[in-house]
Amino acid sequence: MFNGTTxxxxxxxxxxxxxxxQVFGDQMATRSAGSxxxxxxxxAAP
Incomplete structure (x- = not known):
């Protein structure tokens, strides 16, 4: 217990x-509707 403080x-x-x-939930990355x-x-070559 801490005495002298609240x-x-x-x-x-x-x-x-x-x-x-926790507030917004897991969200997935969004993709643009355009090209x-x-x-x-x-x-790069594998």
Whole structure:
């Protein structure tokens, strides 16, 4: 117990923080409805 203070320790506050994934859920990358631009250079050989 912490005497003389009413503030929670910093580690407790950090553990209780809500991440963006928890707020908005997992989101997939979006794709443009338009055409995909061509690569400037050819893909590297495997």
């Amino acid at each position: 503030a929670a320790p910093a580690w407790w506050i950090a553990r209780q923080a809500t991440t963006q994934c 995909t631009p061509r690569a400037i250079s050819a893909a």
